[in-house]
Amino acid sequence: MLPVAQRLGFKLPGYRPSEWDKKMLLWSKRFKTKEQIPEFVSFEMIDAARNRVRVKACYVMMGMTILACLATVISGKQAAGRNENLTSQNMEKKARWREEAQREKEEAAVIAGKAQ
Template identity: 80%
Template structure:
């Protein structure tokens, strides 16, 4: 490494990058490795792998468990259930809700298409509807203008 420093900073940086890519980098007397060691992680996983003995489901969680099909009634649900069971039932209800929303969206699209075809059959469209509305507004404005002129003529 010191020899590479003498050759120039670019060569030293290239060597450093090569060591990092290989996963081994030497600094002084220590050797650093970016790969996890298999022997040290096994006892650590056993210590951190504890599980909570149970989770007391709320009323909403009980409804989720019944809706997901995990239990038939709320009386069958035990006092403590695992969090994995609650999470799985929430995911299942979430998927069911998505399916329901998809079906509702498809039904709404079909209903709008049918409604549009019926309106086209009656020769109704937005342009004619807007023109009729503006004509009514003009008539009302004209009527109000005439009433204002009549009131002004009577006041004199």
């Protein structure tokens, strides 16, 4: 025989939480342990837990962004104190490339001279 809910054509309100949903319920501090989570919970409870976890994740990302900005500013000030800047680095790199190209030309000329 079918359960009453199926015979009447409606489902009991509730949601069977997945493992991920259970973790969210724990992270949002709805329940203290996994054993306390009932078999069925309301959609509103799951939605509220997801929103709370989403907000916490946003706060963590904002904090990490601020820390990354501070680290960039500090490293930039340290580089400026050592007189390092992009212009001088680019000029040194291009000078090295020119020297390497000149050496390659000279080596090619020496090899061509020996071949004759």
